[in-house]
Amino acid sequence: MEYFMKTKYVRLKSLRNRYLVAGKDGESVKQSRNGNAIRACWIVEMVDGKPNLIRLRSCHGKYLTASDDRFLLGWTGNKVFQTSGTGDEPAVQWEPVSVSDLPSYIRLRSPCFGKFLRANGGAPPWRKSVTVDVQESAVTQVWILWCVDTLTDQGIDSDLCSSGHESDQSTGASSPTSSSSPLNLPFKSGILDLHNAKIIRLLSHHNKYLWAHEDGDLVIQGKHGSQKQAYWAVEHITPVKGGSLVRLKSSYQKYLTATEDNFLLGATGKKVKQTVPAKLDYSIEWELIRDGNKVRLKTWDGNFLRANGGVPPWRNSVTHDLPHLSKDKLLWGIEVFDVYDD
Incomplete structure (x- = not known):
């Protein structure tokens, strides 16, 4: 006992x-x-x-x-x-x-x-x-x-420190570093307890995680959720009706960004990247909308973060796309690993 x-x-x-x-x-x-x-x-x-x-x-x-x-x-x-x-x-x-x-x-x-x-x-x-x-x-x-x-609580804090979590002085957020070694973080709250979520993972309908690519630019899907590239620090902006408005920072200290660049010429999807904008603007803001036990991530222009499948170059790619497309591709499971103190 x-x-x-x-x-x-x-x-x-x-x-x-x-x-x-x-x-x-x-x-x-x-x-x-x-x-x-x-x-x-x-x-x-x-x-x-x-x-x-x-x-x-x-x-x-x-x-x-x-x-x-x-x-x-x-x-x-x-x-x-x-x-x-x-x-x-x-x-x-x-x-x-x-x-x-x-x-x-x-x-x-x-x-x-x-x-x-x-x-x-x-x-x-x-x-x-x-x-x-x-x-x-x-x-x-x-x-x-x-x-x-x-x-113990101390063990969790120790794991976070030894994994290289660094404090973001401007926001109070905590992010994993760029090392590719596995993380071993126990969860801190329920899957959809988002109001004070601090570190999360996002799981696509392909059972792959939203990954920050090691090149510090691309955003893809990866199978290994224990790697640091799968963890995102949450910066809360303001609550919105039915959801939360947040920024997500990768292990490379860059923001998940909805760009206006087409992923492929003639296709609807647009590129999602990691960026460090000169000014924090709408392109790095995401509205988390609950949908059952999952969420959708909505951009400023009404598109949604989408996990693509199929043959290359679509396989494992991530875009932001039109809301009327296949709903499953827009749904993400969310796992909360650390929370801000209320």
């Missing part, structure tokens, strides 16, 4: 060297070797009046939840989900149980069902799955052991 009392954020690693991760669909839970992914980070919440119980909240703002739904008919394991709720539901509460001969490991028991969180192996559909299950043989008992990686 002491692991969870000392930190706000944890990662849980099974003896299979895989991390407990929240599925991209916002519902499933599984195992992954990628511990740097934000989906491997869980917010720890203590349960009022029950000092031996905790809740774990995913990057989707949902709780790790035990259920009585069978994972496979005829087997003991039950499904584990991410669910919304107030946190008062018994199924979202977990009891960390220490292991006397393995001090760095714990078991997570669901008091609601009396079963343990289990990292399964073997052939599909068991491989990489997570269930709540009974404590069985000596072989399967190790499947319910989890190593806890903790990050």
Whole structure:
């Protein structure tokens, strides 16, 4: 229990060297070797009046939840989900149980069902799955052991500093530097908690991140969200009805800019670049408009930031384009990693 009392954020690693991760669909839970992914980070919440119980909240703002739904008919394991709720539901509460001969490991028991969180192996559909299950043989008992990686507030600040975050004296914003080494930042708030967002990532419908290219000029889509090029510092300008007006600064200390240059002759899309304008003007201002659990980024002239696909030169390119084009291409998932103090 002491692991969870000392930190706000944890990662849980099974003896299979895989991390407990929240599925991209916002519902499933599984195992992954990628511990740097934000989906491997869980917010720890203590349960009022029950000092031996905790809740774990995913990057989707949902709780790790035990259920009585069978994972496979005829087997003991039950499904584990991410669910919304107030946190008062018994199924979202977990009891960390220490292991006397393995001090760095714990078991997570669901008091609601009396079963343990289990990292399964073997052939599909068991491989990489997570269930709540009974404590069985000596072989399967190790499947319910989890190593806890903790990050205190000080650890988070240290990670930010060691990653080269520099303060922007004019705005108070904080931006990653130009190094291409991976970042390992736990999230600080819910996905759409934008009013005081400080560091974010934007994920396109291609499951690629908005990337500041290392040439300090281009803006593209990249698969690796752990790289610093995927992080953008947010400078808030003023709230607008239904959204927020912001500037986004890349790891190269340049602004995401909607230019008036055509991306391709005869096509509607216009280039998006990183720039340092002589004067802060409308070209670097973006209106974040909520659309379900995603956002659209609107320019001053009514265009929207668009993630393109297809064959080169469209593949992995980013433009700003007309609002009546394919809506999916204009939608971005947004992940908040740091916030300004209110």
